[in-house]
Amino acid sequence: MTRVLVVDDEPSILRALRINLSAREYDVSTAADGTSGLAAVARDRPDVIILDLGLPDMDGTDVIHGVRGWTSIPIIVLSAWGQESQKVAALDAGADDYVTKPFGMDELLARLRAAVRRASPAPDEPVVTTADFTVDLAAKEVIRSDGSDVRLTPTEWQLLEILVRNSGRLVTQRQLLREVWGPAYETESNYLRVYLAQLRRKLEPEPSQPRYLLTESGMGYRFKP
Amino acid sequence: MTRVLVVDDEPSILRALRINLSAREYDVSTAADGTSGLAAVARDRPDVIILDLGLPDMDGTDVIHGVRGWTSIPIIVLSAWGQESQKVAALDAGADDYVTKPFGMDELLARLRAAVRRASPAPDEPVVTTADFTVDLAAKEVIRSDGSDVRLTPTEWQLLEILVRNSGRLVTQRQLLREVWGPAYETESNYLRVYLAQLRRKLEPEPSQPRYLLTESGMGYRFKP
DNA sequence: CCCGGGCGTTAAGGTTCCGTCAAGGCCCGG
DNA sequence: CCGGGCCTTGACGGAACCTTAACGCCCGGG
DSSP: EEEEEEOSHHHHHHHHHHHHHHHHHEEEEESSEEEEEEEHHHHOOOSSEEEEEESSSSOOHHHHHHHHTTTOOOOEEETTTTTTHHHHHHHHHOOOOEEEESHHHHHHHHHHHHHHHHSSSSSSSOOOESEEEETTTTTEEEEETTEEEOOOOHHHHHHHHHHHHTTTTEEEEHHHHHHHHOOOGGHHHHHHOOOHHHHHHHHOOSSOOOOEEEETTEEEEEEOO | OOOEEEOOOOOOHHHHHHHHHHTTTTTTEEEEHHHHHHHHHHHOOOSEEEEEEESSSSSSHHHHHHTTTTOOOEEEEEETTOOOOHHHHHHHHHEEEEEEEEEOOOHHHHHHHHHHHHOOOOOOOOEEOOEEEEEETTTTEEEETSSSSOOOHHHHHHHHHHHTTTTSSSSEEEHHHHHOOGGGGOOOOOHHHHHHHHHHHHHHTTSSSSEEEEETTTEEEOOOO
């Protein structure tokens, strides 16, 4: 289910979007100003953000920069008619699309679909196999080579998913922490040690001498298929 | 240089876009109908397409489908005001963005930049190969020609990365020390001797007679591919 | 011939980083 | 209200890494 975060200070718009999006099977959360909007992005990890530029507490482009600082979640900007320069500024700040109020709900929905479609990287290969287990990213499932399936907690899964998606590449601790726990946790390398140990215990044939989930001291971790 | 294909049947718009885009250092090609437009896409492989929906020979969504059938080049659609349903259809057919005529040139340029930015997520392809090993800067990985991979510490990586990025060029000791250890260490050439020795031991087939990591006495070091 | 600067090499200390374990808190379902 | 996953947090031994110093080599100049 696609998660949408709506950041707007007008209750009527918030309500209209919530009703329309929920009816289309979107998972909607809302925020009424820039500060709580940025917090909500870090906490909820929406798949797409609808952002009104006329917020009471922050400039719209600053909100965009705050989000773009650490993630590329698509942003659709909403704003009053006739603000040509604002429109350009928002797009250059990193917004993906721009809709002028008043807008037709059909158009917004279409742009939403377009943004989500672009963001989903590709119908790529969501299955990775090693000699000891198989990771199916689409089914969110890990099966050992003897047929038994592995139970992973949500956090363990997020971590494994990032490592597998970057198969072979080194992923820095900062990136892992940012993508799993949010930008505020970039220094809590403690978490990584705990969860990597758990993943190894569940996946590695010899957890004390990892073959797939490798540590690069001082840099990060690497999944080696 | 970014290549833009403009598909439109109105000579005035074609001319206006050609002038404005050329002035911004875009490489512009044009087509006046859907058929020649599709041919131009296949022939020129533009980085982005600007497509007018009101073409004489084909329906706009068909052109989009024709392009989307085999490539994901970003498409920005142009159309007359008030065609809400057409707009939705175009986006759902796979267009990336939609601009209503009459449009401001600034807005179109901003949307163009946004579309190009989204489409190029890979900034560079930093892989350098020699007869004895391959350096993959993105994956932070060095593989010897016999298949074994080399373990490098963070400092060793920083050093090697600078040298490889300046492949063939001489890099002064000051620059290396400044970029790896910080400006306060510009005279500690000791560090360089120690770490260059380690890199040679790990990379060179004959560490005592370096072939890739060369010393320029009194000046600095050079990576020779 | 001797001497000194620049470089390569090695090894010892000290520091940071990692794996591991376990206790405590939170949330949810029974 | 109680129990069980799950997530956070802290502590500790050991490994990896960085710094630093010492020594030998080569080469050009005095």
